[in-house]
Amino acid sequence: MKNLTEGNITDAVLKAIDGTKDARAKEVMSSLIRHLHAFVKDVQLTQDEWEGAIEYLYDTGQITGPTRNEFILTSDTLGISSLVDIINSNPDGGTEASVLGPFYIEGSKMVEIGTNLIGDSEGEPTVVSGIVRTLGGDPIEGAIIDVWQTAANGLYENQDPEQPENNLRCKMLTNKDGYYEFTTIKPVSYKVPTDGPVGRMLDLQGRHAWRPSHLHYKVSADGHRNLITEVFCEEDEYIEEDAVFGVRKSLAVPYKKISSEEEAKKYGISSPFYRVEFDFELETL
Ligand SMILES: [Fe+2]
Incomplete structure:
Protein backbone atom coordinates (compact mmCIF):
# COMPACT_ATOMS: atom_id res chain seq x y z
CA MET A 1 0.00 0.00 0.00
CA GLN A 44 -0.35 25.79 3.30
CA LEU A 45 -4.14 26.04 3.46
CA THR A 46 -5.55 25.43 6.95
CA GLN A 47 -8.62 23.30 7.74
CA ASP A 48 -10.56 26.44 8.74
CA GLU A 49 -9.66 28.16 5.48
CA TRP A 50 -10.76 25.08 3.50
CA GLU A 51 -14.09 25.10 5.38
CA GLY A 52 -14.43 28.82 4.66
CA ALA A 53 -14.00 28.14 0.94
CA ILE A 54 -16.62 25.35 1.02
CA GLU A 55 -19.00 27.66 2.89
CA TYR A 56 -18.40 30.35 0.26
CA LEU A 57 -19.35 27.93 -2.52
CA TYR A 58 -22.39 26.68 -0.56
CA ASP A 59 -23.64 30.24 0.04
CA THR A 60 -23.00 31.11 -3.61
CA GLY A 61 -25.23 28.22 -4.66
CA GLN A 62 -27.92 29.18 -2.14
CA ILE A 63 -28.20 32.78 -3.39
CA THR A 64 -28.08 31.83 -7.08
CA GLY A 65 -31.35 31.49 -8.98
CA PRO A 66 -32.95 32.31 -12.33
CA THR A 67 -32.44 36.07 -11.91
CA ARG A 68 -29.15 36.15 -10.02
CA ASN A 69 -25.97 34.17 -10.56
CA GLU A 70 -23.42 34.64 -7.79
CA PHE A 71 -21.06 32.15 -9.47
CA ILE A 72 -20.79 34.50 -12.48
CA LEU A 73 -20.27 37.45 -10.14
CA THR A 74 -17.51 35.57 -8.32
CA SER A 75 -15.84 34.81 -11.63
CA ASP A 76 -16.28 38.44 -12.71
CA THR A 77 -14.85 40.00 -9.55
CA LEU A 78 -11.83 37.67 -9.64
CA GLY A 79 -11.11 38.69 -13.25
CA ILE A 80 -11.70 35.14 -14.52
CA SER A 81 -14.57 36.08 -16.85
CA SER A 82 -12.50 38.87 -18.37
CA LEU A 83 -9.46 36.63 -18.75
CA VAL A 84 -11.57 34.08 -20.62
CA ASP A 85 -12.94 36.89 -22.80
CA ILE A 86 -9.47 38.25 -23.53
CA ILE A 87 -8.13 34.80 -24.47
CA ASN A 88 -11.07 34.00 -26.74
CA SER A 89 -12.15 37.41 -27.98
CA ASN A 90 -11.84 38.68 -31.54
CA PRO A 91 -9.06 36.40 -32.86
CA ASP A 92 -9.53 38.02 -36.29
CA GLY A 93 -9.63 41.63 -35.08
CA GLY A 94 -13.38 42.26 -34.68
CA THR A 95 -14.96 44.23 -31.86
CA GLU A 96 -13.59 43.18 -28.48
CA ALA A 97 -15.75 41.13 -26.15
CA SER A 98 -16.51 41.90 -22.54
CA VAL A 99 -18.32 40.18 -19.69
CA LEU A 100 -21.92 38.99 -20.04
CA GLY A 101 -22.55 39.79 -16.39
CA PRO A 102 -25.23 38.18 -14.26
CA PHE A 103 -28.27 40.16 -15.45
CA TYR A 104 -28.83 38.96 -19.01
CA ILE A 105 -32.24 37.44 -19.72
CA GLU A 106 -33.12 35.40 -22.82
CA GLY A 107 -36.19 36.46 -24.74
CA SER A 108 -36.19 40.26 -24.57
CA LYS A 109 -38.90 41.90 -26.66
CA MET A 110 -38.08 42.59 -30.33
CA VAL A 111 -38.62 46.26 -31.22
CA GLU A 112 -38.30 48.48 -34.29
CA ILE A 113 -35.21 50.55 -35.02
CA GLY A 114 -35.56 53.93 -33.31
CA THR A 115 -37.74 52.65 -30.46
CA ASN A 116 -37.89 54.75 -27.33
CA LEU A 117 -37.28 52.50 -24.31
CA ILE A 118 -37.63 55.23 -21.69
CA GLY A 119 -41.28 54.67 -20.71
CA ASP A 120 -41.67 55.85 -17.11
CA SER A 121 -37.93 55.61 -16.37
CA GLU A 122 -36.23 58.59 -14.77
CA GLY A 123 -32.85 59.65 -16.13
CA GLU A 124 -31.03 61.61 -18.78
CA PRO A 125 -32.34 60.92 -22.31
CA THR A 126 -29.79 59.26 -24.55
CA VAL A 127 -29.86 58.26 -28.21
CA VAL A 128 -27.72 55.23 -29.02
CA SER A 129 -26.92 54.21 -32.57
CA GLY A 130 -24.36 52.54 -34.76
CA ILE A 131 -23.68 50.16 -37.58
CA VAL A 132 -22.95 46.44 -37.58
CA ARG A 133 -20.34 45.54 -40.18
CA THR A 134 -18.20 42.68 -41.38
CA LEU A 135 -14.44 42.92 -40.89
CA GLY A 136 -14.29 44.04 -44.52
CA GLY A 137 -16.57 46.99 -43.74
CA ASP A 138 -19.76 45.73 -45.38
CA PRO A 139 -22.96 46.48 -43.45
CA ILE A 140 -24.76 43.44 -42.07
CA GLU A 141 -28.51 43.53 -42.56
CA GLY A 142 -30.67 41.58 -40.09
CA ALA A 143 -28.05 41.38 -37.33
CA ILE A 144 -29.74 40.97 -33.95
CA ILE A 145 -28.82 43.62 -31.38
CA ASP A 146 -29.79 42.51 -27.87
CA VAL A 147 -29.21 45.25 -25.30
CA TRP A 148 -29.76 45.66 -21.55
CA GLN A 149 -28.84 48.29 -18.97
CA THR A 150 -29.50 49.73 -15.53
CA ALA A 151 -32.22 52.16 -14.59
CA ALA A 152 -31.26 55.46 -12.92
CA ASN A 153 -31.26 53.74 -9.50
CA GLY A 154 -28.37 51.52 -10.65
CA LEU A 155 -30.53 48.38 -10.78
CA TYR A 156 -31.38 46.09 -13.67
CA GLU A 157 -35.03 45.31 -14.22
CA ASN A 158 -34.58 41.75 -12.93
CA GLN A 159 -33.07 43.05 -9.66
CA ASP A 160 -35.84 45.53 -9.00
CA PRO A 161 -39.50 44.62 -8.42
CA GLU A 162 -40.44 48.29 -8.95
CA GLN A 163 -39.45 48.18 -12.63
CA PRO A 164 -41.77 46.72 -15.26
CA GLU A 165 -40.72 43.47 -16.91
CA ASN A 166 -38.32 44.01 -19.82
CA ASN A 167 -37.61 47.59 -18.72
CA LEU A 168 -34.61 49.10 -20.53
CA ARG A 169 -33.83 45.95 -22.50
CA CYS A 170 -34.76 44.99 -26.05
CA LYS A 171 -33.74 43.29 -29.25
CA MET A 172 -33.78 44.83 -32.72
CA LEU A 173 -32.73 43.90 -36.24
CA THR A 174 -30.32 46.09 -38.19
CA ASN A 175 -31.61 47.53 -41.47
CA LYS A 176 -30.00 47.17 -44.91
CA ASP A 177 -27.32 49.68 -43.91
CA GLY A 178 -26.48 47.63 -40.82
CA TYR A 179 -27.94 50.46 -38.73
CA TYR A 180 -29.46 50.24 -35.25
CA GLU A 181 -30.81 53.00 -33.05
CA PHE A 182 -32.75 53.32 -29.84
CA THR A 183 -33.55 56.01 -27.33
CA THR A 184 -33.03 55.28 -23.69
CA ILE A 185 -31.72 56.89 -20.51
CA LYS A 186 -28.05 57.25 -19.72
CA PRO A 187 -26.94 54.12 -17.87
CA VAL A 188 -25.37 54.90 -14.50
CA SER A 189 -22.37 53.52 -12.68
CA TYR A 190 -23.58 50.97 -10.14
CA LYS A 191 -22.43 48.60 -7.43
CA VAL A 192 -22.50 44.88 -8.05
CA PRO A 193 -24.65 43.19 -5.38
CA THR A 194 -22.83 43.07 -2.05
CA ASP A 195 -25.44 41.27 0.05
CA GLY A 196 -24.02 37.84 -0.75
CA PRO A 197 -20.69 36.00 -0.68
CA VAL A 198 -19.13 38.35 -3.27
CA GLY A 199 -19.82 41.29 -0.96
CA ARG A 200 -18.04 39.47 1.88
CA MET A 201 -15.09 38.77 -0.40
CA LEU A 202 -14.84 42.40 -1.59
CA ASP A 203 -14.94 43.59 2.03
CA LEU A 204 -12.19 41.18 2.98
CA GLN A 205 -10.09 42.48 0.10
CA GLY A 206 -10.80 46.13 0.91
CA ARG A 207 -12.31 46.72 -2.55
CA HIS A 208 -15.26 48.76 -3.77
CA ALA A 209 -18.07 47.20 -5.79
CA TRP A 210 -18.55 49.91 -8.45
CA ARG A 211 -18.80 49.37 -12.19
CA PRO A 212 -18.54 52.29 -14.64
CA SER A 213 -21.66 53.13 -16.64
CA HIS A 214 -22.20 50.80 -19.59
CA LEU A 215 -24.63 49.29 -22.06
CA HIS A 216 -24.59 45.51 -22.43
CA TYR A 217 -24.79 44.08 -25.94
CA LYS A 218 -25.19 40.68 -27.52
CA VAL A 219 -24.77 40.99 -31.28
CA SER A 220 -25.38 38.07 -33.62
CA ALA A 221 -25.79 37.54 -37.34
CA ASP A 222 -25.92 34.47 -39.58
CA GLY A 223 -22.47 33.30 -40.59
CA HIS A 224 -20.75 35.45 -37.96
CA ARG A 225 -19.23 34.86 -34.56
CA ASN A 226 -21.59 35.95 -31.75
CA LEU A 227 -20.34 38.95 -29.82
CA ILE A 228 -21.03 39.64 -26.14
CA THR A 229 -19.68 42.98 -25.08
CA GLU A 230 -20.22 46.23 -23.22
CA VAL A 231 -19.98 49.85 -24.32
CA PHE A 232 -18.71 52.18 -21.62
CA CYS A 233 -19.03 55.89 -20.95
CA GLU A 234 -15.41 57.02 -21.14
CA GLU A 235 -15.86 59.92 -18.69
CA ASP A 236 -17.20 57.70 -15.92
CA GLU A 237 -15.38 58.09 -12.59
CA TYR A 238 -14.92 54.32 -12.29
CA ILE A 239 -13.64 53.75 -15.84
CA GLU A 240 -10.14 52.89 -14.57
CA GLU A 241 -11.28 50.68 -11.69
CA ASP A 242 -14.14 48.48 -12.80
CA ALA A 243 -14.92 45.95 -10.03
CA VAL A 244 -15.29 43.21 -12.67
CA PHE A 245 -12.39 44.22 -14.97
CA GLY A 246 -14.65 44.49 -18.04
CA VAL A 247 -13.37 47.79 -19.49
CA ARG A 248 -11.36 47.73 -22.73
CA LYS A 249 -10.05 50.93 -24.27
CA SER A 250 -11.76 50.18 -27.58
CA LEU A 251 -15.12 49.86 -25.81
CA ALA A 252 -15.05 53.23 -24.01
CA VAL A 253 -16.71 56.05 -25.96
CA PRO A 254 -17.82 59.61 -25.30
CA TYR A 255 -21.41 60.44 -24.40
CA LYS A 256 -21.83 63.65 -26.37
CA LYS A 257 -24.11 66.17 -24.70
CA ILE A 258 -26.45 67.87 -27.19
CA SER A 259 -28.32 71.00 -26.21
CA SER A 260 -30.71 71.49 -29.09
CA GLU A 261 -34.48 71.45 -28.67
CA GLU A 262 -34.86 70.93 -32.40
CA GLU A 263 -32.62 67.82 -32.38
CA ALA A 264 -34.28 66.49 -29.23
CA LYS A 265 -37.73 66.88 -30.81
CA LYS A 266 -36.73 64.48 -33.59
CA TYR A 267 -36.49 61.75 -30.97
CA GLY A 268 -39.46 62.88 -28.88
CA ILE A 269 -37.23 63.70 -25.90
CA SER A 270 -36.19 66.81 -24.02
CA SER A 271 -32.96 68.77 -24.36
CA PRO A 272 -30.20 68.41 -23.34
CA PHE A 273 -29.67 64.78 -24.22
CA TYR A 274 -26.74 62.46 -24.86
CA ARG A 275 -25.68 60.83 -28.09
CA VAL A 276 -23.68 57.62 -28.15
CA GLU A 277 -22.40 56.04 -31.33
CA PHE A 278 -20.85 52.61 -31.43
CA ASP A 279 -20.21 50.40 -34.47
CA PHE A 280 -19.63 46.66 -34.25
CA GLU A 281 -17.40 44.56 -36.43
CA LEU A 282 -18.37 40.89 -36.47
CA GLU A 283 -15.95 38.14 -37.42
CA THR A 284 -16.89 35.56 -40.02
CA LEU A 285 -17.39 32.00 -38.78
FE1 LIG B 1 -23.88 45.68 -16.18
Missing part, protein backbone atom coordinates in the same frame (compact mmCIF):
# COMPACT_ATOMS: atom_id res chain seq x y z
CA LYS A 2 1.34 3.36 -1.04
CA ASN A 3 1.66 6.01 1.63
CA LEU A 4 0.15 9.30 0.43
CA THR A 5 2.18 12.39 1.26
CA GLU A 6 2.19 16.08 0.40
CA GLY A 7 4.82 15.19 -2.16
CA ASN A 8 3.01 12.42 -4.05
CA ILE A 9 -0.74 12.99 -3.66
CA THR A 10 -0.95 15.18 -6.79
CA ASP A 11 0.46 12.39 -8.94
CA ALA A 12 -1.94 9.93 -7.32
CA VAL A 13 -4.95 12.08 -8.28
CA LEU A 14 -3.61 12.63 -11.80
CA LYS A 15 -3.20 8.86 -12.15
CA ALA A 16 -6.78 8.35 -10.96
CA ILE A 17 -8.15 10.46 -13.83
CA ASP A 18 -5.83 8.90 -16.39
CA GLY A 19 -8.74 7.01 -17.97
CA THR A 20 -10.61 10.20 -18.93
CA LYS A 21 -11.53 9.52 -22.56
CA ASP A 22 -12.20 13.06 -23.72
CA ALA A 23 -8.72 14.47 -24.44
CA ARG A 24 -9.65 18.09 -23.80
CA ALA A 25 -11.46 17.22 -20.55
CA LYS A 26 -8.36 15.31 -19.44
CA GLU A 27 -6.09 18.25 -20.27
CA VAL A 28 -8.31 20.75 -18.43
CA MET A 29 -8.89 18.55 -15.37
CA SER A 30 -5.22 17.59 -15.07
CA SER A 31 -4.15 21.20 -15.17
CA LEU A 32 -6.86 22.19 -12.67
CA ILE A 33 -5.75 19.49 -10.24
CA ARG A 34 -2.06 20.45 -10.59
CA HIS A 35 -2.80 24.14 -10.02
CA LEU A 36 -5.22 23.59 -7.12
CA HIS A 37 -2.76 21.30 -5.38
CA ALA A 38 0.07 23.75 -5.98
CA PHE A 39 -2.09 26.55 -4.56
CA VAL A 40 -2.96 24.56 -1.42
CA LYS A 41 0.71 23.75 -0.88
CA ASP A 42 1.82 27.30 -1.66
CA VAL A 43 -0.37 28.89 1.03
Whole structure:
Protein backbone atom coordinates (compact mmCIF):
# COMPACT_ATOMS: atom_id res chain seq x y z
CA MET A 1 0.00 0.00 0.00
CA LYS A 2 1.34 3.36 -1.04
CA ASN A 3 1.66 6.01 1.63
CA LEU A 4 0.15 9.30 0.43
CA THR A 5 2.18 12.39 1.26
CA GLU A 6 2.19 16.08 0.40
CA GLY A 7 4.82 15.19 -2.16
CA ASN A 8 3.01 12.42 -4.05
CA ILE A 9 -0.74 12.99 -3.66
CA THR A 10 -0.95 15.18 -6.79
CA ASP A 11 0.46 12.39 -8.94
CA ALA A 12 -1.94 9.93 -7.32
CA VAL A 13 -4.95 12.08 -8.28
CA LEU A 14 -3.61 12.63 -11.80
CA LYS A 15 -3.20 8.86 -12.15
CA ALA A 16 -6.78 8.35 -10.96
CA ILE A 17 -8.15 10.46 -13.83
CA ASP A 18 -5.83 8.90 -16.39
CA GLY A 19 -8.74 7.01 -17.97
CA THR A 20 -10.61 10.20 -18.93
CA LYS A 21 -11.53 9.52 -22.56
CA ASP A 22 -12.20 13.06 -23.72
CA ALA A 23 -8.72 14.47 -24.44
CA ARG A 24 -9.65 18.09 -23.80
CA ALA A 25 -11.46 17.22 -20.55
CA LYS A 26 -8.36 15.31 -19.44
CA GLU A 27 -6.09 18.25 -20.27
CA VAL A 28 -8.31 20.75 -18.43
CA MET A 29 -8.89 18.55 -15.37
CA SER A 30 -5.22 17.59 -15.07
CA SER A 31 -4.15 21.20 -15.17
CA LEU A 32 -6.86 22.19 -12.67
CA ILE A 33 -5.75 19.49 -10.24
CA ARG A 34 -2.06 20.45 -10.59
CA HIS A 35 -2.80 24.14 -10.02
CA LEU A 36 -5.22 23.59 -7.12
CA HIS A 37 -2.76 21.30 -5.38
CA ALA A 38 0.07 23.75 -5.98
CA PHE A 39 -2.09 26.55 -4.56
CA VAL A 40 -2.96 24.56 -1.42
CA LYS A 41 0.71 23.75 -0.88
CA ASP A 42 1.82 27.30 -1.66
CA VAL A 43 -0.37 28.89 1.03
CA GLN A 44 -0.35 25.79 3.30
CA LEU A 45 -4.14 26.04 3.46
CA THR A 46 -5.55 25.43 6.95
CA GLN A 47 -8.62 23.30 7.74
CA ASP A 48 -10.56 26.44 8.74
CA GLU A 49 -9.66 28.16 5.48
CA TRP A 50 -10.76 25.08 3.50
CA GLU A 51 -14.09 25.10 5.38
CA GLY A 52 -14.43 28.82 4.66
CA ALA A 53 -14.00 28.14 0.94
CA ILE A 54 -16.62 25.35 1.02
CA GLU A 55 -19.00 27.66 2.89
CA TYR A 56 -18.40 30.35 0.26
CA LEU A 57 -19.35 27.93 -2.52
CA TYR A 58 -22.39 26.68 -0.56
CA ASP A 59 -23.64 30.24 0.04
CA THR A 60 -23.00 31.11 -3.61
CA GLY A 61 -25.23 28.22 -4.66
CA GLN A 62 -27.92 29.18 -2.14
CA ILE A 63 -28.20 32.78 -3.39
CA THR A 64 -28.08 31.83 -7.08
CA GLY A 65 -31.35 31.49 -8.98
CA PRO A 66 -32.95 32.31 -12.33
CA THR A 67 -32.44 36.07 -11.91
CA ARG A 68 -29.15 36.15 -10.02
CA ASN A 69 -25.97 34.17 -10.56
CA GLU A 70 -23.42 34.64 -7.79
CA PHE A 71 -21.06 32.15 -9.47
CA ILE A 72 -20.79 34.50 -12.48
CA LEU A 73 -20.27 37.45 -10.14
CA THR A 74 -17.51 35.57 -8.32
CA SER A 75 -15.84 34.81 -11.63
CA ASP A 76 -16.28 38.44 -12.71
CA THR A 77 -14.85 40.00 -9.55
CA LEU A 78 -11.83 37.67 -9.64
CA GLY A 79 -11.11 38.69 -13.25
CA ILE A 80 -11.70 35.14 -14.52
CA SER A 81 -14.57 36.08 -16.85
CA SER A 82 -12.50 38.87 -18.37
CA LEU A 83 -9.46 36.63 -18.75
CA VAL A 84 -11.57 34.08 -20.62
CA ASP A 85 -12.94 36.89 -22.80
CA ILE A 86 -9.47 38.25 -23.53
CA ILE A 87 -8.13 34.80 -24.47
CA ASN A 88 -11.07 34.00 -26.74
CA SER A 89 -12.15 37.41 -27.98
CA ASN A 90 -11.84 38.68 -31.54
CA PRO A 91 -9.06 36.40 -32.86
CA ASP A 92 -9.53 38.02 -36.29
CA GLY A 93 -9.63 41.63 -35.08
CA GLY A 94 -13.38 42.26 -34.68
CA THR A 95 -14.96 44.23 -31.86
CA GLU A 96 -13.59 43.18 -28.48
CA ALA A 97 -15.75 41.13 -26.15
CA SER A 98 -16.51 41.90 -22.54
CA VAL A 99 -18.32 40.18 -19.69
CA LEU A 100 -21.92 38.99 -20.04
CA GLY A 101 -22.55 39.79 -16.39
CA PRO A 102 -25.23 38.18 -14.26
CA PHE A 103 -28.27 40.16 -15.45
CA TYR A 104 -28.83 38.96 -19.01
CA ILE A 105 -32.24 37.44 -19.72
CA GLU A 106 -33.12 35.40 -22.82
CA GLY A 107 -36.19 36.46 -24.74
CA SER A 108 -36.19 40.26 -24.57
CA LYS A 109 -38.90 41.90 -26.66
CA MET A 110 -38.08 42.59 -30.33
CA VAL A 111 -38.62 46.26 -31.22
CA GLU A 112 -38.30 48.48 -34.29
CA ILE A 113 -35.21 50.55 -35.02
CA GLY A 114 -35.56 53.93 -33.31
CA THR A 115 -37.74 52.65 -30.46
CA ASN A 116 -37.89 54.75 -27.33
CA LEU A 117 -37.28 52.50 -24.31
CA ILE A 118 -37.63 55.23 -21.69
CA GLY A 119 -41.28 54.67 -20.71
CA ASP A 120 -41.67 55.85 -17.11
CA SER A 121 -37.93 55.61 -16.37
CA GLU A 122 -36.23 58.59 -14.77
CA GLY A 123 -32.85 59.65 -16.13
CA GLU A 124 -31.03 61.61 -18.78
CA PRO A 125 -32.34 60.92 -22.31
CA THR A 126 -29.79 59.26 -24.55
CA VAL A 127 -29.86 58.26 -28.21
CA VAL A 128 -27.72 55.23 -29.02
CA SER A 129 -26.92 54.21 -32.57
CA GLY A 130 -24.36 52.54 -34.76
CA ILE A 131 -23.68 50.16 -37.58
CA VAL A 132 -22.95 46.44 -37.58
CA ARG A 133 -20.34 45.54 -40.18
CA THR A 134 -18.20 42.68 -41.38
CA LEU A 135 -14.44 42.92 -40.89
CA GLY A 136 -14.29 44.04 -44.52
CA GLY A 137 -16.57 46.99 -43.74
CA ASP A 138 -19.76 45.73 -45.38
CA PRO A 139 -22.96 46.48 -43.45
CA ILE A 140 -24.76 43.44 -42.07
CA GLU A 141 -28.51 43.53 -42.56
CA GLY A 142 -30.67 41.58 -40.09
CA ALA A 143 -28.05 41.38 -37.33
CA ILE A 144 -29.74 40.97 -33.95
CA ILE A 145 -28.82 43.62 -31.38
CA ASP A 146 -29.79 42.51 -27.87
CA VAL A 147 -29.21 45.25 -25.30
CA TRP A 148 -29.76 45.66 -21.55
CA GLN A 149 -28.84 48.29 -18.97
CA THR A 150 -29.50 49.73 -15.53
CA ALA A 151 -32.22 52.16 -14.59
CA ALA A 152 -31.26 55.46 -12.92
CA ASN A 153 -31.26 53.74 -9.50
CA GLY A 154 -28.37 51.52 -10.65
CA LEU A 155 -30.53 48.38 -10.78
CA TYR A 156 -31.38 46.09 -13.67
CA GLU A 157 -35.03 45.31 -14.22
CA ASN A 158 -34.58 41.75 -12.93
CA GLN A 159 -33.07 43.05 -9.66
CA ASP A 160 -35.84 45.53 -9.00
CA PRO A 161 -39.50 44.62 -8.42
CA GLU A 162 -40.44 48.29 -8.95
CA GLN A 163 -39.45 48.18 -12.63
CA PRO A 164 -41.77 46.72 -15.26
CA GLU A 165 -40.72 43.47 -16.91
CA ASN A 166 -38.32 44.01 -19.82
CA ASN A 167 -37.61 47.59 -18.72
CA LEU A 168 -34.61 49.10 -20.53
CA ARG A 169 -33.83 45.95 -22.50
CA CYS A 170 -34.76 44.99 -26.05
CA LYS A 171 -33.74 43.29 -29.25
CA MET A 172 -33.78 44.83 -32.72
CA LEU A 173 -32.73 43.90 -36.24
CA THR A 174 -30.32 46.09 -38.19
CA ASN A 175 -31.61 47.53 -41.47
CA LYS A 176 -30.00 47.17 -44.91
CA ASP A 177 -27.32 49.68 -43.91
CA GLY A 178 -26.48 47.63 -40.82
CA TYR A 179 -27.94 50.46 -38.73
CA TYR A 180 -29.46 50.24 -35.25
CA GLU A 181 -30.81 53.00 -33.05
CA PHE A 182 -32.75 53.32 -29.84
CA THR A 183 -33.55 56.01 -27.33
CA THR A 184 -33.03 55.28 -23.69
CA ILE A 185 -31.72 56.89 -20.51
CA LYS A 186 -28.05 57.25 -19.72
CA PRO A 187 -26.94 54.12 -17.87
CA VAL A 188 -25.37 54.90 -14.50
CA SER A 189 -22.37 53.52 -12.68
CA TYR A 190 -23.58 50.97 -10.14
CA LYS A 191 -22.43 48.60 -7.43
CA VAL A 192 -22.50 44.88 -8.05
CA PRO A 193 -24.65 43.19 -5.38
CA THR A 194 -22.83 43.07 -2.05
CA ASP A 195 -25.44 41.27 0.05
CA GLY A 196 -24.02 37.84 -0.75
CA PRO A 197 -20.69 36.00 -0.68
CA VAL A 198 -19.13 38.35 -3.27
CA GLY A 199 -19.82 41.29 -0.96
CA ARG A 200 -18.04 39.47 1.88
CA MET A 201 -15.09 38.77 -0.40
CA LEU A 202 -14.84 42.40 -1.59
CA ASP A 203 -14.94 43.59 2.03
CA LEU A 204 -12.19 41.18 2.98
CA GLN A 205 -10.09 42.48 0.10
CA GLY A 206 -10.80 46.13 0.91
CA ARG A 207 -12.31 46.72 -2.55
CA HIS A 208 -15.26 48.76 -3.77
CA ALA A 209 -18.07 47.20 -5.79
CA TRP A 210 -18.55 49.91 -8.45
CA ARG A 211 -18.80 49.37 -12.19
CA PRO A 212 -18.54 52.29 -14.64
CA SER A 213 -21.66 53.13 -16.64
CA HIS A 214 -22.20 50.80 -19.59
CA LEU A 215 -24.63 49.29 -22.06
CA HIS A 216 -24.59 45.51 -22.43
CA TYR A 217 -24.79 44.08 -25.94
CA LYS A 218 -25.19 40.68 -27.52
CA VAL A 219 -24.77 40.99 -31.28
CA SER A 220 -25.38 38.07 -33.62
CA ALA A 221 -25.79 37.54 -37.34
CA ASP A 222 -25.92 34.47 -39.58
CA GLY A 223 -22.47 33.30 -40.59
CA HIS A 224 -20.75 35.45 -37.96
CA ARG A 225 -19.23 34.86 -34.56
CA ASN A 226 -21.59 35.95 -31.75
CA LEU A 227 -20.34 38.95 -29.82
CA ILE A 228 -21.03 39.64 -26.14
CA THR A 229 -19.68 42.98 -25.08
CA GLU A 230 -20.22 46.23 -23.22
CA VAL A 231 -19.98 49.85 -24.32
CA PHE A 232 -18.71 52.18 -21.62
CA CYS A 233 -19.03 55.89 -20.95
CA GLU A 234 -15.41 57.02 -21.14
CA GLU A 235 -15.86 59.92 -18.69
CA ASP A 236 -17.20 57.70 -15.92
CA GLU A 237 -15.38 58.09 -12.59
CA TYR A 238 -14.92 54.32 -12.29
CA ILE A 239 -13.64 53.75 -15.84
CA GLU A 240 -10.14 52.89 -14.57
CA GLU A 241 -11.28 50.68 -11.69
CA ASP A 242 -14.14 48.48 -12.80
CA ALA A 243 -14.92 45.95 -10.03
CA VAL A 244 -15.29 43.21 -12.67
CA PHE A 245 -12.39 44.22 -14.97
CA GLY A 246 -14.65 44.49 -18.04
CA VAL A 247 -13.37 47.79 -19.49
CA ARG A 248 -11.36 47.73 -22.73
CA LYS A 249 -10.05 50.93 -24.27
CA SER A 250 -11.76 50.18 -27.58
CA LEU A 251 -15.12 49.86 -25.81
CA ALA A 252 -15.05 53.23 -24.01
CA VAL A 253 -16.71 56.05 -25.96
CA PRO A 254 -17.82 59.61 -25.30
CA TYR A 255 -21.41 60.44 -24.40
CA LYS A 256 -21.83 63.65 -26.37
CA LYS A 257 -24.11 66.17 -24.70
CA ILE A 258 -26.45 67.87 -27.19
CA SER A 259 -28.32 71.00 -26.21
CA SER A 260 -30.71 71.49 -29.09
CA GLU A 261 -34.48 71.45 -28.67
CA GLU A 262 -34.86 70.93 -32.40
CA GLU A 263 -32.62 67.82 -32.38
CA ALA A 264 -34.28 66.49 -29.23
CA LYS A 265 -37.73 66.88 -30.81
CA LYS A 266 -36.73 64.48 -33.59
CA TYR A 267 -36.49 61.75 -30.97
CA GLY A 268 -39.46 62.88 -28.88
CA ILE A 269 -37.23 63.70 -25.90
CA SER A 270 -36.19 66.81 -24.02
CA SER A 271 -32.96 68.77 -24.36
CA PRO A 272 -30.20 68.41 -23.34
CA PHE A 273 -29.67 64.78 -24.22
CA TYR A 274 -26.74 62.46 -24.86
CA ARG A 275 -25.68 60.83 -28.09
CA VAL A 276 -23.68 57.62 -28.15
CA GLU A 277 -22.40 56.04 -31.33
CA PHE A 278 -20.85 52.61 -31.43
CA ASP A 279 -20.21 50.40 -34.47
CA PHE A 280 -19.63 46.66 -34.25
CA GLU A 281 -17.40 44.56 -36.43
CA LEU A 282 -18.37 40.89 -36.47
CA GLU A 283 -15.95 38.14 -37.42
CA THR A 284 -16.89 35.56 -40.02
CA LEU A 285 -17.39 32.00 -38.78
FE1 LIG B 1 -23.88 45.68 -16.18
